[in-house]
Amino acid sequence: MQILSKVWLFCALLLISSIANANANLTIEITRGSDQALPIGVVPFAGNEGMSEDIAQIIQDDLERSGLFEPLERSAMFEKPSQADDVEFGTWRSLDVRYLVVGRAEQAGSGYQLQFDLMDISGQRRMIGETVTANANDLRGAAHYISDQIFEAITDIRGAFSTSIAYVTAQGLGDNMQFGLYVADADGRNSQQVLTSDQPIMSPSWSPDGRKLAYVSFETERPAIYIQDVATGQRVMATSFDGINGAPTWSPDGRRIAMSLSKDGQPEIYIMDIGNRSVERLTNSNSIDTEPAWSPDGRSLLFTSDRSGGPQIYQYSLGSGETKRLTFTGNYNARARYSPDGDQIFLVHRSSRGYQVARQDLDGGRLVVLSDSTRDESPSVAPNGTMVIFATQQGNNGVLSAVSADGRSSFRLPAAQGDVRDPAWSPFLN
DSSP: OOHHHHHTHHHHHHHTOOBOSOOOSBOOEEEEOOTTOEEEEEOOOBTOTTOSSOHHHHHHHHHHHTTSEEEOOGGGOSOOOOSGGGOOHHHHHHTTOSEEEEEEEEEETTEEEEEEEEEETTTTEEEEEEEEEEEGGGHHHHHHHHHHHHHHHHHSSOOOTTOEEEEEEEEBSGGGOEEEEEEEETTSOSOEEEEEESSOEEEEEEOTTSSEEEEEEOTTSSOEEEEEETTTOOEEEEEOOSSOEEEEEEOTTSSEEEEEEOTTSSOEEEEEETTTOOEEEOOOSSSOEEEEEEOTTSSEEEEEEOTTSSOEEEEEETTTOOEEEOOOSSSOEEEEEEOTTSSEEEEEEEETTEEEEEEEETTTOOEEEOOOOSBOEEEEEOTTSSEEEEEEEETTEEEEEEEETTSSOEEEEOBSSSEEEEEEEOOOOO
């Protein structure tokens, strides 16, 4: 597949889809669990009856979705303590539970106070506990916050359950197609529409502070890059050069956007200064260069190029201007993204089974296929590096899937109906 055709692949897939009544909220389906997951119990919170959200269930779903935990079924719980002093360690040891979450909810004015404790059953101790105040309309956010605290206390890795994802949907058929850009919680719930258009939308990319999105829109009947404030909806057109304006991605300092432009002929990698809108060309070859991605330290860029005869991943050093090929396994590797620590890249790799998400170590170059589907694209890495979300096919529809960075667990986030594509995982939001 030529790189140029891949630039337009997203549009083609959307335009041939037959979709009706798409639901922008996504639902989670666990597709593969890890055999090394830690057993944990999340007891229903006392006082949760009559509340609009089941706090313990949200926490349990978050932890299970990470692939690092295997929650105990509620039906197997002999006791349902609500605070640390009520926990009988022997009871939970007999159920092979290693960690236990207990809690209670109390109404406080128009909102709630959620008190939780995390217990180490084998160590017979309370690890952490906190009281969280939540508005009645933000109970899910409070539950995700609690999940983050639990996850970090056990793993020493910052939890990413309170982050967001952006994605594109499509509805309709033929000339009646409608495209939407949405932002939702990391579990696919609480979706909010950022943009709607009767022309394709592509390649959303978060600013490092999580307040803005850059994306490609065809609303002027040719691709242009826009920057939009998520909260206010205010936006500006950043580029609208002749030819391709594609694949925007923010620098870690939020001052620049890398992109692929064909204004001078072949698609090449450029950097735009957001302040003055000036653009600087980085690559200069007879090949097609696209899909840039910044390193965490802002000193280099990944990009996809067919200069070796087929799509492969290259690294451009902003200091020296040196370009180095990184991928050598197989004849198709594209759309790479760095891990947050900069030690690995995640990409789409074509194997004998199709297009799959893979991980490659930058030290040694070993490539490992992570996903088990066959039509994957657009991987985006969680800000804590534990999961990768990507677009794939389920039947005739595009859906979002995620796989752990070690490949041991995965889940899917399909819409009730419709086509969902081009996910982008937000940075930490505070």
